[in-house]
Amino acid sequence: MSLPTVSIVVASGAGGDFLFRCLDSLLAQAAEAHAEIIVVDRCGEATLERVRRTYPQVIAIAAPTDHHPSVPELRMIGAKRSSGTVLAVIEEHCIAPQEWLRTIRESFRDTDAAIGGPILDHDYPRIRDWVVYFSEYHNYLPPWRNENRFVLNGANIAYSRAKLLQLEHLLTAGYWEVALHPELAKLGAFRAVPSMGVYHTGPFDYGYYLGQRYLLSRVWGGTQRSTAGLGKRLTYLVAAPIFPFLLLARIARRVLESGRLIPKFLMAVPLLVPVTMAYVWGEWRGYLGGVGDALERVE
Numbered sequence: 001m002s003l004p005t006v007s008i009v010v011a012s013g014a015g016g017d018f019l020f021r022c023l024d025s026l027l028a029q030a031a032e033a034h035a036e037i038i039v040v041d042r043c044g045e046a047t048l049e050r051v052r053r054t055y056p057q058v059i060a061i062a063a064p065t066d067h068h069p070s071v072p073e074l075r076m077i078g079a080k081r082s083s084g085t086v087l088a089v090i091e092e093h094c095i096a097p098q099e100w101l102r103t104i105r106e107s108f109r110d111t112d113a114a115i116g117g118p119i120l121d122h123d124y125p126r127i128r129d130w131v132v133y134f135s136e137y138h139n140y141l142p143p144w145r146n147e148n149r150f151v152l153n154g155a156n157i158a159y160s161r162a163k164l165l166q167l168e169h170l171l172t173a174g175y176w177e178v179a180l181h182p183e184l185a186k187l188g189a190f191r192a193v194p195s196m197g198v199y200h201t202g203p204f205d206y207g208y209y210l211g212q213r214y215l216l217s218r219v220w221g222g223t224q225r226s227t228a229g230l231g232k233r234l235t236y237l238v239a240a241p242i243f244p245f246l247l248l249a250r251i252a253r254r255v256l257e258s259g260r261l262i263p264k265f266l267m268a269v270p271l272l273v274p275v276t277m278a279y280v281w282g283e284w285r286g287y288l289g290g291v292g293d294a295l296e297r298v299e
Contacts, residue, residue, distance in 0.1 A: 003105040004085040006033060007161070009078030010092055011071045012041035012051075014299040018092045019047065021201060023055055025095035031057070033101050035088075038081055040074040068296040075154075076171035079164060087164060091155035094119070094198040103196045104158045113188030114159045114181070116152030117196025118142040121261070129202035130264045131271045132209050135279070137200060138254040141261070149192035150185060153177070156198045163187040178223040206271065213275055214282040218294040221286020233287050240284045244276035251276075 042063040
C-alpha cells in the first residue's frame with residue numbers, strides 16, 4: 001500500500017523566531033517525503049518576505065487584512081490551499097523531531113479522521129516556560145498508549161483532508177477541539193500515536209502568557225456556552241471559585257503519571273497558581289458572555 005501524501009500547515013500568528021525554528025525542523029523531512037509546507041501568516045509583510053526569501057520551497061500565504069483573522073481561520077486557509085491526502089498541523093511554537101513526518105505517513109489509515117501525538121518539553125532553562133508547558137499541555141504529556149484517543153491537541157495533529165473539508169463550515173469556529181472534533185469523530189477514528197511527539201519551545205514572557213491564557217480560556221468557555229445546557233453553565237458560574245484548585249490538582253496528577261518532571265513542577269507551582277486563576281476567569285467570562293473578541297486576540 002502506498003503511503004499518503006502530506007501537506008503541513010503552520011499558522012503564523014505570534015511573530016518572533018518561533019515560526020522559523022519550526023520551519024527549520026520541517027524542511028529536510030518534507031523534502032524527503034515530497035510534502036508541501038504551507039504557512040498562513042497574519043504578522044505582516046516582513047514575516048512573509050523572510051519566509052519567501054529564506055524558505056523558497058514553502059508556500060507562504062498572507063492572511064486577509066480587512067480583519068484580524070483567528071488561528072482557526074489561518075489553518076482553514078491552509079487546509080483549503082493544500083493538496084495532500086493528509087493535512088498535518090503543527091503549532092509554530094513547536095519543533096518536529098526528524099521522524100515526525102515519516103511517522104504520520106506510516107501511521108495514518110484510511111479509516112482515520114485524525115491522529116495525534118504527545119507534546120514534549122524542550123528542557124526549558126526558565127521556570128516560567130515550564131509553567132506554560134504544564135498549564136497548556138498537561139493533558140498531552142507522555143507517556144501515551146497506541147490506542148483510540150479522542151483528546152488530541154491542535155498543536156500536533158494530522159487529519160484526513162477529505163473528511164476535514166466535509167466540515168468546512170466549522171473550520172473558523174472557535175477551538176477546533178471543541179467545535180470541529182466532535183463532528184469529525186463521526187467520520188472516522190481519532191487515534192493516539194505515541195511516537196508522533198513534537199517539542200514545545202519557549203521562551204514566553206509570564207505577563208504575556210497570563211493574558212493569552214485568559215483569552216484562550218474565554219474562547220473555550222464561550223464555545224462551550226453555545227452547546228452547554230443552562231444547568232451546566234449555572235453550575236460552572238457558581239462553582240468557579242474551587243476550579244483553580246481542581247485544575248492544579250489535575251496538572252499535578254498528570255505530572256505524577258509522567259514521572260520525571262516532578263521537581264520542575266514543584267518549582268513551577270507558585271507561578272502556576274495565578275495561571276490557573278486566569279484560566280478559570282477566562283472560562284467564567286466565556287460561559288457568562290460568550291467569546292467576544294478573544295478569538296481574534298489569541299496568538
